[in-house]
Structure formats: structure tokens, C-alpha cells
Amino acid sequence: MSAIAFLAADPDGYALIDLRDQLTGNSLQPVSSVSREELAGFVAETEARHSPRWAMLRTTPWMQPLAAAGVFLAKAYILSLAQRILHRSPLSTKPLDDFNLEQPTQGREWANQDALFSAPVTGESLAELIAMYLAQRDALPQEPDARRRLELLIHAESVGAVIACEMEEAGLPWDEAGHRALLREQLGERVSDYGRPPKLAAKAQQLAEALGSPGLNPDSPQEMLRALHKAGFAVGSVRAWELEQIKHPLITEVLEYKKLSRLASTHGDAWLDQWVENGRFHPHYVLGTVISGRWAASGGGALQLPHSIRQVVRAPAGSTFVVADGRQLEPRILAAISHDQQLQKAGQQDDLYQWLLDAKLVASRDEAKLGMLSVIYGGGGGASGSVGAALTRSFPTAMRFVEQAAQAGEQGGGVRSFLGRGCPPADEQWLQAQRATSDEASQRAADSAARARGRFTRNFVVQATAAEWALVWMGHARHLIHQAGWSRSCRQVFFVHDEIVFECPTELAGQLQELIRHAAMLAGRSLFGQASPRFPVSVAISGNYADAK
DNA sequence: TAGGTCACG
DNA sequence: ACGTACGTGACCTAG
Numbered sequence: 246m247s248a249i250a251f252l253a254a255d256p257d258g259y260a261l262i263d264l265r266d267q268l269t270g271n272s273l274q275p276v277s278s279v280s281r282e283e284l285a286g287f288v289a290e291t292e293a294r295h296s297p298r299w300a301m302l303r304t305t306p307w308m309q310p311l312a313a314a315g316v317f318l319a320k321a322y323i324l325s326l327a328q329r330i331l332h333r334s335p336l337s338t339k340p341l342d343d344f345n346l347e348q349p350t351q352g353r354e355w356a357n358q359d360a361l362f363s364a365p366v367t368g369e370s371l372a373e374l375i376a377m378y379l380a381q382r383d384a385l386p387q388e389p390d391a392r393r394r395l396e397l398l399i400h401a402e403s404v405g406a407v408i409a410c411e412m413e414e415a416g417l418p419w420d421e422a423g424h425r426a427l428l429r430e431q432l433g434e435r436v437s438d439y440g441r442p443p444k445l446a447a448k449a450q451q452l453a454e455a456l457g458s459p460g461l462n463p464d465s466p467q468e469m470l471r472a473l474h475k476a477g478f479a480v481g482s483v484r485a486w487e488l489e490q491i492k493h494p495l496i497t498e499v500l501e502y503k504k505l506s507r508l509a510s511t512h513g514d515a516w517l518d519q520w521v522e523n524g525r526f527h528p529h530y531v532l533g534t535v536i537s538g539r540w541a542a543s544g545g546g547a548l549q550l551p552h553s554i555r556q557v558v559r560a561p562a563g564s565t566f567v568v569a570d571g572r573q574l575e576p577r578i579l580a581a582i583s584h585d586q587q588l589q590k591a592g593q594q595d596d597l598y599q600w601l602l603d604a605k606l607v608a609s610r611d612e613a614k615l616g617m618l619s620v621i622y623g624g625g626g627g628a629s630g631s632v633g634a635a636l637t638r639s640f641p642t643a644m645r646f647v648e649q650a651a652q653a654g655e656q657g658g659g660v661r662s663f664l665g666r667g668c669p670p671a672d673e674q675w676l677q678a679q680r681a682t683s684d685e686a687s688q689r690a691a692d693s694a695a696r697a698r699g700r701f702t703r704n705f706v707v708q709a710t711a712a713e714w715a716l717v718w719m720g721h722a723r724h725l726i727h728q729a730g731w732s733r734s735c736r737q738v739f740f741v742h743d744e745i746v747f748e749c750p751t752e753l754a755g756q757l758q759e760l761i762r763h764a765a766m767l768a769g770r771s772l773f774g775q776a777s778p779r780f781p782v783s784v785a786i787s788g789n790y791a792d793a794k
Numbered sequence: 795t796a797g798g799t800c801a802c803g
Numbered sequence: 804a805c806g807t808a809c810g811t812g813a814c815c816t817a818g
Contacts, residue, residue: 465816466798484799507800510814537810539803546812549802570803624808696806704809708803742803742810797817803810 248273248297249322251378252288252307253371260284260307261371264297276371285314298322298400300378302369308410317732319724321403324377326533330399331384333667335659336391339384346533391665397771398664401716402532408719408737409530409540415736416525417547417558418748424517424557431505438515445509448502455495463502473499511546512554520545524561530740537705538666538712539742548741558790565751568793569761569784570744571715573597576617577780578711581773582663583646587639589778606635620644621707623651623700647703654702655695662709663772668702710772714780715743717771721764722747729760739790746790754786 251263259281264273273295279287288311291297298320301307311318328344331337386392428435433443441449453461458472469483476495480487485503488496520526528547535541542548550558560566571577576597580588591600598613607613616632618624620643637644650660657671657679679695682688719740726735731749735757739746749757762782769777785793 462816464814467817482798486800503800507814511801535811539810541811543812546801546814549800549812551801574803619808622808622810624806693806700808701810708810744803795818798815799813801811801813 248295250291250295250297250299251371251374252299252301253374254369255279256370262287262291263371263375264291264295267298281310285311285316288318289314289316292316292318296320300324300374302374302377304406304410308407309414312411312414315733317727318407319727320400321407322378322399323403323406324374324381326402326406327381327399328377329533330402330666331381331395333669334395334665335661335667336386336395336665337384338386339380341380341384394664397717398662398666398713401664401713401720402538404720404723405540405716406532408723408740409532412737412740413527413529415738415748416522416527417738417746418560419521419524419526420557420559421517421521421524423559424512424521424554425514427557428508428514432509432513435514442509442513445502445505448498448505452498452502455498463499464506469499508553512551516545526558536668537709538662538716539708540740547739550741552791552794555791555793556789560748560788563751564748565754565786565788566738566790566793567747567749567754567757567761567784567786568744568790569747569758569765569782571711571718571765572781572783573617574711574714574743574780575621575707577778578663578714579621579643579647579707581769581778582706582710583643585640585643585646588643591640592778595781604639606639607632620647621704623647623703647706650706651699651703654705655699657698658702660702660706662706662713664710664713666709666713668705668709671698711743714768714772715740718765718768718780719745721767721771722761725760725764726757729756731757746793758784758786 247267249265249267251261251265253261253263255261255278258278260279261276262279263276265271266273277287284307288299296319299318300322301324303323303325325344325346328341329346332341332343385395428442432445436442440446449461449463452463453459453472456472456476458468458475461472462468466483470480473480473483478491478493478496480491483499485500488500520528526545526547528542528545530547531541531543540548558566572595573592576588577592579585580592591597591604594600598610598617601607601613601617602610607616612632616630616636619630619633620636653660654668657676659668659670661667675694675698678687679691682691719737722745723737726732731753735747735749735753737745738748745761747757747761761784765780765782769780787793
């Protein structure tokens with residue numbers, strides 16, 4: 246018998262917990278009112294006894310204290326995230342209102358003043374929660390396969406939200422002293438948070454003189470471009486990749502300045518002050534806002550950690566990192582969702598791109614990679630170039646699949662991921678722009694917008710399914726870690742789209758590595774069944790994140 | 795507030 | 804012949 250536990254706000258106290266039989270909806274015990282102090286203990290005990298699926302509107306405010314107390318919830322159902330998925334999914338059979346995840350719902354006055362500052366949001370009464378849950382169940386399709394997909398997606402998204410809370414609580418080990426030392430070495434002594442650090446200021450001065458533009462502010466692209474022109478460099482912009490084409494000592498100086506300036510502004514002392522506490526970086530992960538289902542992070546730029554700074558991500562003594570990522574995930578996902586047998590065959594090899602090379606479809610591994618990405622992104626080098634032609638000949642089924650997604654997008658239609666995450670059809674404004682083609686300029690703009698949307702939907706079907714695979718992978722890994730009894734010692738501390746970082750005792754790293762590979766295999770089967778293509782992962786074990794690539 | 799640039803997958 | 808790939812977040816400057 247499986248149980249579901251609704252966790253809702255108690256208007257007269259803190260939390261209400263209503264434990265029910267998932268199938269019949271019958272209560273298994275009277276509704277319990279628990280105080281903030283009792284919550285962790287009560288939840289832990291209920292988990293041990295019934296292992297229910299924990300249903301809550303959002304993870305806030307419940308998960309933070311639970312994660313802090315080390316309480317493990319095996320299964321979750323986050324209604325706000327489920328609502329958004331069902332609202333957008335073409336597999337859903339009833340129209341459901343969207344849930345505005347961006348706008349935090351306002352707290353309200355509580356009878357119990359102690360609860361005021363961690364008050365759950367409006368609309369989170371137990372009755373409302375249950376009504377919302379039932380409406381969501383009602384919107385699930387009856388057809389078994391579609392139903393299985395949407396349920397898997399909702400459960401994976403929910404466990405992802407729980408993991409996000411656990412990671413926020415754990416934080417990423419960060420060598421603050423090492424980071425400060427690196428800043429001192431490269432930038433000089435710390436000044437105010439506004440002025441340039443000494444070494445950067447000196448470089449700016451030097452650059453202004455060398456270019457013959459006194460007073461130049463190198464942080465202004467406009468001024469910089471003018472100064473470069475004046476000094477005789479015929480560049481179209483000051484973008485690094487364009488400047489890198491020019492081999493000249495002055496240009497090297499400019500590029501060095503840009504690098505230093507970026508370090509100072511993005512990962513300088515102010516960043517450390519704000520985001521690193523007690524030797525750990527605590528970013529905030531945001532789910533449900535990116536259309537494709539990928540995660541975002543607000544504050545600290547967690548998902549854009551430069552490789553150059555990863556040297557200060559260091560595991561504490563006695564522990565190490567296990568860093569795992571899905572190898573060539575997107576081409577493998579494309580092979581799975583398009584049922585392209587040839588591409589799946591290529592994926593039997595750990596290095597899919599190498600296979601393309603060995604099969605003499607491409608002249609180099611880089612060409613294979615670029616060609617594949619081009620097919621998925623919809624770039625000009627796609628089906629039109631010689632590599633594109635070779636890929637089209639070898640993998641016609643996969644190519645047709647992405648072409649169809651692109652066509653749907655160009656016509657304003659929606660597409661969906663494998664598990665049913667929907668990319669909504671174009672809005673009325675977009676369609677109007679498609680019709681307003683009286684003059685040549687608006688015709689061109691409309692065509693360009695149509696192509697852009699085609700590239701977006703072409704990419705969506707792959708990227709969104711890859712995000713689903715990663716969620717399911719992470720969920721399996723967490724489950725296996727718990728089963729192994731390692732929940733306390735092995736913690737997930739980072740996640741970036743297709744890469745997971747665990748922190749664990751050094752002696753467990755080898756076994757954890759095997760567990761993660763196993764989880765990847767299970768993820769493939771959960772999505773695509775027993776005949777799933779392979780999803781190899783590459784794993785690195787190191788006490789330093791910078792070494793893991 | 796918008797645009798430019800750059801970081802990541 | 805044409806467009807010069809997809810998705811994000813963060814910071815700085817210009818107006």
C-alpha cells in the first residue's frame with residue numbers, strides 16, 4: 246500500500262500533516278498539527294513508518310529545515326511544479342491554470358505570531374492543497390504510456406526540487422583563503438567595492454598610454470573600440486574571440502585586462518563576502534522557470550562557474566569529489582527519441598564522435614562534434630554542409646525528427662519533450678507578425694522570426710529530454726545512495742545540466758562511482774524502457790573540482 | 795532599461 | 804544565396 250502525506254500550513258499553528266492511502270484517498274491517521282520544532286521529528290518518523298510521497302505546494306518553507314535536520318524524504322510531489330508541467334503539457338487532458346513560480350506568493354498574517362517570518366504562502370491550506378492535487382490527477386491522461394510519462398516527469402521534477410534544497414543546505418566546499426590569495430596575487434590589495442583594485446587600475450592606465458588614448462576606460466566597449474581604431478586596429482568589435490585573431494602584444498594586453506576585470510567584478514572579494522560562508526558556496530537553484538526544464542540559479546552565478554576559478558573548489562580533508570557527467574548526452578538523447586537505429590549503434594561506443602570518425606563519416610573528431618551540435622541547434626553547418634550531408638545520409642531518421650520539430654516551430658506550433666514537457670505554441674503577437682508581411686522588411690523580419698523559432702523548437706525536443714534524463718539520473722543516484730546507507734556521508738553538492746558533483750569520504754569514492762554509472766543505466770530504462778540506448782557517464786575522482794575535466 | 799560582453803552547459 | 808546555431812545569469816556602460 247502506498248501512502249501520500251500532504252504537508253500544509255496550519256492557520257492556527259505551523260504545519261498540518263494529512264496521511265492518506267494514495268489509491269482510496271482514505272485517511273490513515275487523524276490530521277496532525279505540528280509545531281516548527283516538532284516538524285523534523287514528525288516527518289522522519291512518518292517517513293520511517295510509511296515512506297509516503299510527500300506532497301507540498303512548494304519546497305519553501307518546509308524543505309530547508311528538514312534538509313538542515315538531515316531528514317530524508319524518498320518521494321515527493323511538488324504541486325506548484327506539477328501544475329506548471331500539466332498546464333503546458335500537450336499530454337494533459339484537462340486545462341489547468343498556470344502557477345506563477347516567478348512571483349513569490351505573499352505571506353499573510355498568522356494567528357501565531359511566532360510563525361510570521363517563516364509563514365507559508367497564501368493558498369496553502371490543506372483543503373486547497375488536496376483540491377489542487379485531485380485536479381492534477383484528473384488532468385493526467387488515461388492512456389497508460391502517456392500517463393506513465395507525465396507521472397515520471399512530475400516525480401522526477403519533484404525529487405529534483407528536494408535535491409536542490411539539499412544542495413543549497415550542503416553548499417559546495419570552497420577554499421575561501423585560497424580564493425582570497427588568488428585575488429591578492431592577480432589584483433593586488435583589496436580596495437573599496439567600487440574602485441578598481443591596484444593591479445587592475447595600473448593595467449588600465451598602461452593600456453590607455455600604450456593605445457594613445459589618455460583617460461580611456463577599458464571597461465567601456467565603445468571607448469575601447471574607438472581607442473583600438475585610433476591605434477590602427479581595424480576590428481569590428483572588442484569581443485575576445487575577435488581580438489584573439491590578432492597576434493599583437495597590445496591586443497594581448499587588452500585581453501589580459503578583460504580577463505582580470507572579469508575576475509574582479511564577477512568573482513572578486515564582494516562575491517566571496519556574499520556567497521561563501523564557513524568554507525562553502527551556497528547558491529540558490531531555481532526550478533520550473535526555464536522552458537526546457539533545465540534549472541536556473543539565482544545569485545552567485547552557480548551554473549556559470551568559470552573553469553579558471555574551480556581550483557578553489559576543494560573537498561575537506563578525508564573527503565573527495567566524485568564528478569560525473571553524461572557523455573555526449575544530447576546526441577544520445579536524439580538517438581533515443583527519434584528511434585534512429587544507426588545513431589543508437591554509434592552510441593554503443595563510449596565515444597560517439599569517435600565512431601563517426603572510424604566510420605569515415607567525418608574527417609576529424611571535432612568535425613563530428615560540431616556537425617552533431619549543428620544538427621541539434623539548427624545551425625548553418627547542419628544539413629547544408631558536407632558534414633551535414635554525411636550525417637543526413639547516415640542518420641536519416643534522426644534528421645527527419647529534428648526537421649519536423651523545426652517545421653512545427655516555424656509554423657507557430659508547439660512541441661514536447663519525450664516525457665511530455667510542453668513548449669507552448671507561438672503567442673498571438675508572433676502569429677500576427679507572421680501575417681503582417683505587407684512590405685519587404687516585415688516579410689524578412691517574419692521569416693527570420695520563423696527560422697529562429699524553428700531552431701528553438703528543434704533544440705527544445707532534445708534539450709528538454711536531456712534535462713529529463715539528468716533529473717531521473719540524479720533521482721536514481723540519490724535513491725541508490727540512500728539504499729546503500731550512505732545518505733549521511735555522500736552528499737550531492739553541485740549540478741549543472743548534465744553533470745553532478747558528489748562529496749564523499751575518500752574510501753567510498755570507488756563504490757560511489759559504480760553506483761552513479763548504475764544510476765545512469767537505470768535512468769535510460771526509466772525513460773526509454775529495456776531497449777534504451779546506452780548512456781555512458783564519465784567520472785572523475787578528485788579533491789579539486791578543477792582536475793575533474 | 796537596453797545593449798554589449800562573457801561565463802557555463 | 805542566405806543566415807553565422809540552442810539555452811541561461813551577471814556585470815558594466817550608455818542614455
